Amino acid sequence: MSTAKQTMRVGIIGGGLMGREAASAFGRWFVLENFPVQAVLVAVCDLQDKLLDWFREVTTVRLLTKDHRELLRAPDVDVVYVAVPHHLHEQMYLDALDAGKDLLAEKPFGVDLKAARHIRDAAVKSGRFVRSSSEFPFLPGAQRVIQAARSGKLGRMLEIRSGFWHSSDLEPDKPVNWKRQTKTCGEIGVMGDLGMHVVHVPFRLGWKPIRVYAQLQKIYTQRPDGKGGMATCDTWDNAMLHTEIIIEGEEVPMRLEMKRLAPGETNTWFIEVLGTDGGARFSTKEPKTLWLFERGQEQRWQRIDLGHQMVFPTITGGIFEAGFPDCFLQMWAAYAAERAGQLGNRFGCVMPDEAVWSHELFAAALESHAKKTVAALH
């Protein structure tokens, strides 16, 4: 294999919150050590002038447009990152594949199960490299929980908990936005918003629910529309999915939590795996803390301070704590490395099949909640 670095030229469609976060990752790509791929942001599409102006400051960007098809026609774009409202995913992802581009698709990979399957099938047919977004598993604490789960040393599994909590929606005066309305966010509501983050690690560990009982809540049904009036909020705010998985032939409970109204939790992603002999727990609430359980002569939870032990090493000092921009950069590094055939045994981004499984789970959760029964998954 040539030692010359491959260049991955990226176009962004949707330059809002996440589009700019991606630009920040490409802007400090050089912190990755001995990384085989160079990433360059070359084109951006958004409908808003003020956002296009923001991207004018990024010197590598050669094309700014309000028409995503113009971006897709650009021959110097290899990979497209699409970060737009959920009802636009399907069409834009299909357009990107039709244009012969590789794709990092924001979650939830389409507005519903039908869209997700459609995108997955088109991705397979196109032969393009397609992954979906979920960055928290790339944090050092999350990686250590994954390591513990794979160690075979936890004994018989007792339970798994995985969740993602937000709290800003507790504020009733927070204005409405597209994430609070079914027509733009999808009927799955908070599950579409936060669910991929919650299932990525369990799915990758082979923990796919066989049945689900869902508790879904809508708390605030109206919010200020930002123009002096009120607007309807009709998406699910909180979702608790009580599921069962099979580990080594035994049924194990797994609880998946997605909440927009979790008191005091600004952006808390967590995962916990508990067995009879050992366990592991990590939460972004304590971003450099790993908890490991061990049953010896005495039972003990050990608290370990983590530093900057990332999946892809960077120049950042080993004792420095990792944060959101770091795991987002790592996710992109995983995308670029896998696309270049250089991921090895490192953790990778969400695959199209996993995205479809997440939608199968959310669809079953809607059914469970509507009928107040347990829904089976196949």
Ligand SMILES: NC(=O)c1ccc[n+]([C@@H]2O[C@H](COP(=O)([O-])OP(=O)(O)OC[C@H]3O[C@@H](n4cnc5c(N)ncnc54)[C@H](O)[C@@H]3O)[C@@H](O)[C@H]2O)c1
């Ligand atoms: N990975 C994460 O941690 C994370 C966090 C937040 C959001 N997201 C996901 O990212 C996506 C975008 O969310 P966001 O928070 O950045 O939203 P946002 O509202 O901040 O940005 C969306 C952008 O899309 C633009 N847009 C809308 N229609 C368009 C069109 N036809 N052509 C071009 N641009 C268009 C809007 O002008 C806006 O700037 C969603 O899928 C969301 O679920 C992911």
